[in-house]
Structure formats: C-alpha cells, structure tokens
Amino acid sequence: MDHLDQLEAQSVFILREAYRKLKPLAMLWSLGKDSNVMVWLAKKAFLGRVPFPVMHVDTGKKFPEMYAFRDEYSKKWELDLLLGTCPPVEEMDPSLPPAARSAARKTAGLAAMIETHKLQGVIAGIRRDEQGTRAKERVFSPRGASHKWDIRNQPPEFWDQYATPHEEGMHIRVHPLLSWREIDIWRYIEREGIPLVDLYFAKNGKRYRSLGDQDITSPVESNASTLAEVIAELETTRTSERSGRAMDHESEDAFERLRVAGYL
Amino acid sequence: MTASLPSSLTSFVHQEPATPIVIVGHVDHGKSTLIGRLLHDTDNLPDGKVAQIIASSKKRGLKTEWSFLLDSLQIERDQGVTVDSTRIPFLLDKREFVIVDAPGHRQFLRNMITGAADAEAAVLVVDAAEGAREQTRRHAMLLHLIGIRHVIVLLNKVDLLAFDQAKIEAAEKSVAELLKKLDLEVALSIPASARDGDNIASRSDQMPWYKGPTLTEALAQVPLPASRADLPLRLPVQDVYRFEDKRYVAGRIERGRLRVGDTVIIGTQKTPAKIASIASWHTAPQVSAAAGQSVAVTLEPDVIPDRGDLLHKQDTPPVAASRIRTRLFWLRQEPLRVGESFHLRLATAEHAVTVAAINSVVNLDDLTEYAGEEVPAEGFAEITLAAAETILFDAFAPGTADGRGVLVDRQQRIVGGAPLLGPAAIAEGDKLIHPTGSTVTEQDRARARGHRGGVFWLTGLSGSGKSTLARTTETALFAEGVDVTVLDGDTLRAGLCKDLGFSEADRTENVRRAAEVARILRDAGQVVLVALISPLQSDRALARQILGEEFAEVFVDADLATCEQRDPKGLYAAARSGKISAFTGIDSPYEAPVRPALHLKTSAGSVESETKTLASFIKETVKLSGALKARS
Known part of the structure; x- marks a missing residue:
C-alpha cells in the first residue's frame, strides 16, 4: 500500500464508522476539490453509492462555474442533494472583521440545516494542514446543542475509537480528510480522475487554490493549467493554501473565533 | 513560476506512508521550541511564517519564540501552554513524517494519548540541567504502554551546562537508566540546544566530542513500520450492508491477508464461510487484500455476521x-x-x-x-x-x-x-465478579411470548397523566396477550428507592435504579412502562445508556397550568404554599425531550385516544420480525 492507498483506506474506515454510528447522517459538499474527493471516497466505501444526503449550504455568492458543477454532478453521481440557505450578513456578529462576518453566514446556514434535519452526524472535508486551529481537530468532533466547538475539553481519541453522541441535541462533526494534505488531495484527484471546477486551473496567469465565496476569495499567481502542473507547483510552493481566503488574515484570532462558533 | 517536473516523475515522489513521530517531555523542557526550530532549519515553513512568529513574539515582549508556531491558538499563546496535540507534516529528504506535538501538562494526558497513540517513534525531550521529571517518567511509561520501542532522547538546553561533556554524559546516563526500568531501549541520545539549533539539523561546533547523529540524521534512521500482512488473518466486521439484493461484509483487515476462495471462520459462533468476492468501486478487480485495507466481501453461503465478529482462518484462531x-x-x-x-x-x-x-x-x-x-x-x-x-x-x-x-x-x-x-486465570482472593450470560436467547423469549421485550419511558410534569396512561395502556395491552409491567415513580419510592430524597443526586439515582430494573424485566422479555417525571435530559440520557437501543422516550406533554389545575395528589398546592420545595415545574426545572419517540399532548386529548395511540405504538415496536415469526 502506498501513501494514497493508506489515506484512502483510513477515510473509508472513518466514513463506514460514521454511517454505522450516526443517524441521521449527511455530508457537506462545498463543491470544492476536497469535498469532491470526499464524495468519491464515500462511493468507494459504499460500493458506488452515497447512502446519505449530501448538503450544500449555499451562501448564494459562489462562482457561477460552481453552481453549474453542482447541477451536473449531483445528477451524474446520483446524490441525494439537500440545499440550505444562509441568513443575510446583517444578522451576523458585528464585532467580527468584515470577511469573517460574511463567512459566519455559512455557520448560521449550517446550524439551521442541522436543526431542520435533526442530524446526529455531519461529514466535513477539513484538513489539519489547512490552518492552525484545524490541526487541533478530532476525527469525530462532538458539538453541543449550541454547535460550539469546545477546544479546551475535547475527548480523547486514539486507536480508531471515536466519540459517540451521548446527549440529546448534540451532533458529531466527522472529518475523514483530516490527515490528508493539499498535495495528497491533488495526487488522488489525478490518480482517480475526479472531476473539478476548472477555476482551479490557471487562466491568464491566475488560478484559485481554494474556493469560497466570490467576494472573499482571491486567485493566486500561477501558470499551472493541468493537474500535473498544479502538483508540480505545490511541490515547490512556499505560500499557504488559504492565503486567498480573506477571513483567515483579518486578525490573529478571527478564524479561531469562527471555528469555535461552529464554522468548519 | 514553478519548476515543471513531468508528471511521470512527480508521481514517484513520496510514495511511502508518512511516519508519525511523537515529541514528548516534561513541561518547559522545550518541545514546542524544538519543533519550531526543526521545521525552520529543514526548510519546512511557508513564506511569511517566520516573520509572523517574530512579530507575535515582539508584541508580547519576548525574543523569537519558536513555540508560537505550534501554539497557534490564541488561548495558548496568552497562557504559554499547549492545550491539545497538533500534527504537522514534515518532509526530510523525500521522506515524510508527521510530527505530533503532545502537551506536557498533567491534566492534558488524554490529549497526549490522542497524539501519541499511533506514533512509530518518539523523541523524549529532557532538560539536560534538570534531568527527568515527573512528566518525563509518565510519558516514558506511556510510550512503553502504547508499544513505541524506538525512542530518541534529546538532551535539550545543553548550553546551560556550558556544553560540558562530563555533565551531559551524566545526565544521559541517568535518563537511560530510568528508561531501562520500563523495558524501553534508547535508540539514540543527542545533546542539543533547540533554541539555537545545535545538533538539530546541523552539527554543533560547541561539542566536538559528540560523534553521534544530529536529530534530523536520527529521524532518517527510524525504521519503517513492519508489515502486518504476514500475520494470521484478522478481519473485524465493521458493518454489513445490503445493496441491491447483495450482502456485503465491510471491515478493515488488521492482520494478515485474504483471498477469494479462502474459507474463514466467523467469530464466536464459529460458522465457516467462503470469501466469494472482494467488492469495490472504481478500483481494479481484486482477488486478494492485505492488512491495512478497508474491504467489502461477499460470503458463500450468505451468512450474516454482526459488527464486532472477528473473521479468521480455521488453523490460526485468536x-x-x-x-x-x-x-x-x-x-x-x-x-x-x-x-x-x-x-x-x-x-x-x-x-x-x-x-x-x-x-x-x-x-x-x-x-x-x-x-x-x-x-x-x-x-x-x-x-x-x-x-x-x-x-x-x-x-x-x-x-x-x-x-x-x-x-x-x-x-x-x-x-x-x-x-x-x-x-487471566481465576486466582484465589480475587473478588469474583463474573457476570453470567443466559443461554436462553432474546429470540427464544420473544418467540415464546409472541413479542419482543421493550422499555417505554414516560416522562412529563407531575399531573401530566403518566401514571394514568401507563395503567390504562397496561390494561389494554394485557387484554391482548402482551406481557406488560408498569414501574411507577411512587411505587418505586415506596420500596426499592425509599432511602432516596429529592435532591438532584437522589433523583438521578432513582432514575438509575428504575432503568436497571427495567433492563432486567426487558431482558426477561417483558414490555415495561416506566412512569417517572425524570425532569433532566441528562438523567434520561443515563437511562438510555443503561437500556441501549430498546429505549423509547414517550413525552407525556401537558402544560403546567393544566397539570396544576388537575393536581391529583395536591402537590402543586403544597409546592405553591412552600410546604415542599424543589418541585418540578414550580421551583425545579423540567427539560422537555428534544426528540421523543412518541409525543402525546394530554392537555387536549382524551385518555381513551391517548391510550390507543400509546398501545398501538408499543405493539408496533415490539412485534416480531417476519423471520422470527416464520421460524416460530
């Protein structure tokens, strides 16, 4: 087994644990590269099907290419797609810096979907290497009734034994990609032939390395227009993946505050 | 902007799985500093990170604090303590590692376990001047217990010993002796100063007497994990799926390998079955699979294992x-x-x-x-x-x-x-606690009675109608041949629980006893109706823990005004006049169920109709499955 085989086997194990232990369960599909890999892994785990709903929490501000991708692949992949909306930015915590405040809409939209569908498990595609606070996450991360992430009081997690919900109203965030790195994602996409929105590939000297809302995501300088070129670029790059995400950089703790409140 | 390596070349880079290395040691012996320094000296930091650390350090009036790199959570920076383990991918001459930083504070032991449990090797950081401390011993013990045998001791802060060979070697000896007691072999002992980078990625010119490897050289020598594929087969069943008329047994192979056509034995029932196929999606067809792989197999004959059953070969049983x-x-x-x-x-x-x-x-x-x-x-x-x-x-x-x-x-x-x-053998003097299992199975009992056992937990305010409904439903079900019992709060308190009062702790104990009794009756095949205010969600969660999946919460819901008006036992009047205290709904909270299995609104409905609803819900829940009926 090589590195990718090992990551795949571990993610499949995690997805099968989630499917067995958490009901109702749903997967978040942000339409980005990581969540496409996650849908793919679910199809591997469940022999060609995704046996739970896939949710897109729609901020209404994604790129048109992303909506087109969603419509095409939700059909091709036979996904049980649930769409959720987000409240307007005016309803968000005004003490947050502007981009973080805009991103907080997604937290509120997600919370509403969890409430509506009474979800016990939500599968999300975050990775440890993306951001310092995500590096502290558990594979099964319990959230109380308020959806808050209690970073100071996380349960022990070892030997593939995961937390289970033990109180009414709590849910578990499941993170099957936690150990993957950005370059693993790309190598796996190349190996498996997983489709992607073409915003990830360079046009006119720019490409998106991470995709979020149109107004708070910016492209990076790049000439990488194929998978092989993107991989080659990542092997030598020295900037971080989320450098184009405005809410990560507004203040030292803006992103941590978002995550404690339930952001992904 | 990028070197354009052909993809045929890049796909051969870094193919081995990353090696997890855990860094442990007593608080303040310099773990986080070591990791920060290591990442910096080996060129594993993204641009801008060093500038960010320098700025953060300056802001807090410190000289460059490498540990800030890891302690990227605000709360940690302000307190100067690592609260949770962090995993950082790290590349060293094409070999990938994952550095696990585990916190040193005692109360954070569980986080350290979380970080260290799957490591291949460990770096034990010991302050050379201070020597082994309480957490050094604790962490070493843990390394021993989780089976990490490749331990590198990093004697840190040797600058405080003025790089003196005799003093450093004395410190090294005392640590080695300690670890020997734990059956932990020290693979290497490296004198170093993490803050200044001595013997981390480059050789220190302060210790010409030291001829051993630097830390990076030592990491490169960590052996790759041994393959588990040559051990006897162990496949613990994770789940069983039925997709489109086919049954799949899913699980991850922990040891050994299996091939299509192999005969395996399923768990304690010792049923043999043949591996008919290894199923997959978007993967080349497989005829064999080995330890580490998550598989889904079909069996011939189509027996149905349970989660937790261990599949193994006949001649190599566990x-x-x-x-x-x-x-x-x-x-x-x-x-x-x-x-x-x-x-x-x-x-x-x-x-x-x-x-x-x-x-x-x-x-x-x-x-x-x-x-x-x-x-x-x-x-x-x-x-x-x-x-x-x-x-x-x-x-x-x-x-x-x-x-x-x-x-x-x-x-x-x-x-x-x-x-x-x-x-374990049963030794004399052991306290002989050995729960016995019944040989009469749940299915046997269900078949004999014509229904399964079950617990229906009626919660609601005093006066909402729990006891009334429980009794009318008991009568209705009994008339239809259901073996049914009621556990009523007042009845329990008159006998089994008469030592208990109404404090929160006593109420919890009351709930626990009711649940334990209900479990015994349920396991004996009875339908049990528990009528208990059980006002706290946490108490009902406890009952659910004791009773497991067969627990059905029934919310008997009447508004407070209605209950107070009914007041069948005169308790509301007594509570209002202050004769009793801590009365649910008056001066003690009632937490309504969030997702009850059944929600009965008794303010409006009649007892007859509610009884009907509850009785039919119960009958539906405990009825025999088709297969059980057919066999009976």
Missing part, C-alpha cells in the same frame, strides 16, 4: 477468554476500583466488562509496581477484566494495531486505554 489481563492507562480524574463496569471497545467489537481485579499499580515516582486497592486518577496499572461472554482477541504487540482496547463508561466517554496481555 485467543478466546472471558477474563483478560490488561495493562491500563486510566484517564479519569477519579480513581478506579474493583467492581466497576464498563464497555471494552476492541476494534469494532464492544463487550460489557467488569474490573475483576487490580493486579498491580505503577508508582510514578520510581516506576516500581505495588499491590493497590485502586488505580489513582490518571494512573497506570495492570488489571483483570471479566466479561459475560467469550472475547476473541490477540495480545497486543508493538507494531500491530489491534489487541488493544479502550474502556468507555455509561456516558460513552473513553476513560482508559487497555493493551491486552492475555487470558
């Missing part, structure tokens, strides 16, 4: 025992005593176990063992677990991923890690 000796690291803040019950989660299996004996406890001051009555908070011990059923297992050995379980309590919290040692 150990079968119901009393098991195990090492233990205990994560709870209260001590552990003989007689406590838990669930032992072992791979995908879950067994009810009781602590039958505490064989020895580790004294963390000198690492000796003593005979103790209890395992102290966050202590280490060897204990014996007794189960009601036979457990199939392999003793834990370093380099294998199974053979070690975790203990979970009633609230499903993981409270301990237990690498299994082997079967």
Whole structure:
C-alpha cells in the first residue's frame, strides 16, 4: 500500500464508522476539490453509492462555474442533494472583521440545516494542514446543542475509537480528510480522475487554490493549467493554501473565533 | 513560476506512508521550541511564517519564540501552554513524517494519548540541567504502554551546562537508566540546544566530542513500520450492508491477508464461510487484500455476521477468554476500583466488562509496581477484566494495531486505554465478579411470548397523566396477550428507592435504579412502562445508556397550568404554599425531550385516544420480525 492507498483506506474506515454510528447522517459538499474527493471516497466505501444526503449550504455568492458543477454532478453521481440557505450578513456578529462576518453566514446556514434535519452526524472535508486551529481537530468532533466547538475539553481519541453522541441535541462533526494534505488531495484527484471546477486551473496567469465565496476569495499567481502542473507547483510552493481566503488574515484570532462558533 | 517536473516523475515522489513521530517531555523542557526550530532549519515553513512568529513574539515582549508556531491558538499563546496535540507534516529528504506535538501538562494526558497513540517513534525531550521529571517518567511509561520501542532522547538546553561533556554524559546516563526500568531501549541520545539549533539539523561546533547523529540524521534512521500482512488473518466486521439484493461484509483487515476462495471462520459462533468476492468501486478487480485495507466481501453461503465478529482462518484462531489481563492507562480524574463496569471497545467489537481485579499499580515516582486497592486518577496499572461472554482477541504487540482496547463508561466517554496481555486465570482472593450470560436467547423469549421485550419511558410534569396512561395502556395491552409491567415513580419510592430524597443526586439515582430494573424485566422479555417525571435530559440520557437501543422516550406533554389545575395528589398546592420545595415545574426545572419517540399532548386529548395511540405504538415496536415469526 502506498501513501494514497493508506489515506484512502483510513477515510473509508472513518466514513463506514460514521454511517454505522450516526443517524441521521449527511455530508457537506462545498463543491470544492476536497469535498469532491470526499464524495468519491464515500462511493468507494459504499460500493458506488452515497447512502446519505449530501448538503450544500449555499451562501448564494459562489462562482457561477460552481453552481453549474453542482447541477451536473449531483445528477451524474446520483446524490441525494439537500440545499440550505444562509441568513443575510446583517444578522451576523458585528464585532467580527468584515470577511469573517460574511463567512459566519455559512455557520448560521449550517446550524439551521442541522436543526431542520435533526442530524446526529455531519461529514466535513477539513484538513489539519489547512490552518492552525484545524490541526487541533478530532476525527469525530462532538458539538453541543449550541454547535460550539469546545477546544479546551475535547475527548480523547486514539486507536480508531471515536466519540459517540451521548446527549440529546448534540451532533458529531466527522472529518475523514483530516490527515490528508493539499498535495495528497491533488495526487488522488489525478490518480482517480475526479472531476473539478476548472477555476482551479490557471487562466491568464491566475488560478484559485481554494474556493469560497466570490467576494472573499482571491486567485493566486500561477501558470499551472493541468493537474500535473498544479502538483508540480505545490511541490515547490512556499505560500499557504488559504492565503486567498480573506477571513483567515483579518486578525490573529478571527478564524479561531469562527471555528469555535461552529464554522468548519 | 514553478519548476515543471513531468508528471511521470512527480508521481514517484513520496510514495511511502508518512511516519508519525511523537515529541514528548516534561513541561518547559522545550518541545514546542524544538519543533519550531526543526521545521525552520529543514526548510519546512511557508513564506511569511517566520516573520509572523517574530512579530507575535515582539508584541508580547519576548525574543523569537519558536513555540508560537505550534501554539497557534490564541488561548495558548496568552497562557504559554499547549492545550491539545497538533500534527504537522514534515518532509526530510523525500521522506515524510508527521510530527505530533503532545502537551506536557498533567491534566492534558488524554490529549497526549490522542497524539501519541499511533506514533512509530518518539523523541523524549529532557532538560539536560534538570534531568527527568515527573512528566518525563509518565510519558516514558506511556510510550512503553502504547508499544513505541524506538525512542530518541534529546538532551535539550545543553548550553546551560556550558556544553560540558562530563555533565551531559551524566545526565544521559541517568535518563537511560530510568528508561531501562520500563523495558524501553534508547535508540539514540543527542545533546542539543533547540533554541539555537545545535545538533538539530546541523552539527554543533560547541561539542566536538559528540560523534553521534544530529536529530534530523536520527529521524532518517527510524525504521519503517513492519508489515502486518504476514500475520494470521484478522478481519473485524465493521458493518454489513445490503445493496441491491447483495450482502456485503465491510471491515478493515488488521492482520494478515485474504483471498477469494479462502474459507474463514466467523467469530464466536464459529460458522465457516467462503470469501466469494472482494467488492469495490472504481478500483481494479481484486482477488486478494492485505492488512491495512478497508474491504467489502461477499460470503458463500450468505451468512450474516454482526459488527464486532472477528473473521479468521480455521488453523490460526485468536485467543478466546472471558477474563483478560490488561495493562491500563486510566484517564479519569477519579480513581478506579474493583467492581466497576464498563464497555471494552476492541476494534469494532464492544463487550460489557467488569474490573475483576487490580493486579498491580505503577508508582510514578520510581516506576516500581505495588499491590493497590485502586488505580489513582490518571494512573497506570495492570488489571483483570471479566466479561459475560467469550472475547476473541490477540495480545497486543508493538507494531500491530489491534489487541488493544479502550474502556468507555455509561456516558460513552473513553476513560482508559487497555493493551491486552492475555487470558487471566481465576486466582484465589480475587473478588469474583463474573457476570453470567443466559443461554436462553432474546429470540427464544420473544418467540415464546409472541413479542419482543421493550422499555417505554414516560416522562412529563407531575399531573401530566403518566401514571394514568401507563395503567390504562397496561390494561389494554394485557387484554391482548402482551406481557406488560408498569414501574411507577411512587411505587418505586415506596420500596426499592425509599432511602432516596429529592435532591438532584437522589433523583438521578432513582432514575438509575428504575432503568436497571427495567433492563432486567426487558431482558426477561417483558414490555415495561416506566412512569417517572425524570425532569433532566441528562438523567434520561443515563437511562438510555443503561437500556441501549430498546429505549423509547414517550413525552407525556401537558402544560403546567393544566397539570396544576388537575393536581391529583395536591402537590402543586403544597409546592405553591412552600410546604415542599424543589418541585418540578414550580421551583425545579423540567427539560422537555428534544426528540421523543412518541409525543402525546394530554392537555387536549382524551385518555381513551391517548391510550390507543400509546398501545398501538408499543405493539408496533415490539412485534416480531417476519423471520422470527416464520421460524416460530
């Protein structure tokens, strides 16, 4: 087994644990590269099907290419797609810096979907290497009734034994990609032939390395227009993946505050 | 902007799985500093990170603090303590590592376990001037228990000893002696100064006498994990799926390999079956699979294993025992005593176990063992677990991923890690706790009665109609031949629970006893109606823990005004006039169920219609499945 085989086997194990232990369960599909890999892994785990709903929490501000991708692949992949909306930015915590405040809409939209569908498990595609606070996450991360992430009081997690919900109203965030790195994602996409929105590939000297809302995501300088070129670029790059995400950089703790409140 | 390597070349880079390395040591001996320095000196930091650390340090009036790199959470920076383990991918000459930074503070032991449990090797950081301290011993003990055998000792801060060879070697010797007591071989001992980078990625010119490797050279020598594929097959069943008329048995192979056509034995039932196929999607067809792979197989004949069943080959069975000796690291803040019950989660299996004996406890001051009555908070011990059923297992050995379980309590919290040692004989003097399992199965009982057992937990305010409904429903069900019993709050308090008052603790105990009695009756095949105010969600969660999946919460919902008006026992009047206190709904909270299995609104409906609703809900829940009926 090589590195990718090992990551795949571990993610499949995690997805099968989630499917067995958490009901109702749903997967978040942000339409980005990581969540496409996650849908793919679910199809591997469940022999060609995704046996739970896939949710897109729609901020209404994604790129048109992303909506087109969603419509095409939700059909091709036979996904049980649930769409959720987000409240307007005016309803968000005004003490947050502007981009973080805009991103907080997604937290509120997600919370509403969890409430509506009474979800016990939500599968999300975050990775440890993306951001310092995500590096502290558990594979099964319990959230109380308020959806808050209690970073100071996380349960022990070892030997593939995961937390289970033990109180009414709590849910578990499941993170099957936690150990993957950005370059693993790309190598796996190349190996498996997983489709992607073409915003990830360079046009006119720019490409998106991470995709979020149109107004708070910016492209990076790049000439990488194929998978092989993107991989080659990542092997030598020295900037971080989320450098184009405005809410990560507004203040030292803006992103941590978002995550404690339930952001992904 | 990028070097354009052809993809044929890049796909050959870094193909080995990353090697996890855990960094442990006493608080303030310099772990985080070491990692920051290591990442910097080996060119593993993204642009801008160093500038950010310098700015952060300056802002807090410190000289460059490498540990800020890891302690990227605000709360940690402000307190200067690492609160949770962090994993950082790290590349060293094409070999990938994952550095696990585990916190040194005692109360964060569970986070350290979380970080360290799957490591291949460890770097134990010891302040050369201070020597081994309490957490050094504790962490070393843990490395021993989780089976990490490749330990690199980094004697840090040797600049404080003026790089003096004699002093450094004396410190090295005392650490090596300590580790020897734990059967931990020190692979290497490296004198270093993490803050200044001496012997981290480059050789120190302050210690010409030291001829050994630098830390990066030492890491490069860490052996790759041994393959588990050549051991006897162990495939714990994770789940069984039925997709489009086909049944798939899913699980991850923990040891050995399997091939299509192999005959395997399924768990304690010892049913043989043949591997008919290895199913997959978007993967080349497979005829064999090996340890580490997550597979889905079809069996011939199409037998149905349960989650937790262990698939193995006929001639290489695992150990079968119901009393098991195990090492233990205990994560709870209260001590552990003989007689406590838990669930032992072992791979995908879950067994009810009781602590039958505490064989020895580790004294963390000198690492000796003593005979103790209890395992102290966050202590280490060897204990014996007794189960009601036979457990199939392999003793834990370093380099294998199974053979070690975790203990979970009633609230499903993981409270301990237990690498299994082997079967235990019943010794004289052991407290003989050995729950016996019945040979009459649940199915036998259900078939004889014509229905399954079940517990229906009626919660609601005093006066909402719980007892009334429970009794009318009891009558209705009994008339239809259902074996039914009511456990009523007042009845329980008159006898079994007459020692209990109405404090929160007593109410919880009341709920616990009711749930335990209901469990016994349910397991005997009865339908049990529990009528108990049980105002707190946490108490009902406790009942759910005791009763498991067969627990149905029924919310008997009448508004307070209606209940107060009904006041069948005159209790509301007494509470209002202050004659009784802590009365639910008046001066004590009632937490309504969030997702009851059945919600009965009794303010409006009639007793007849509510009885009908409840009775038919119960009959639907406990009716026999088609298969059971056909066989009866």
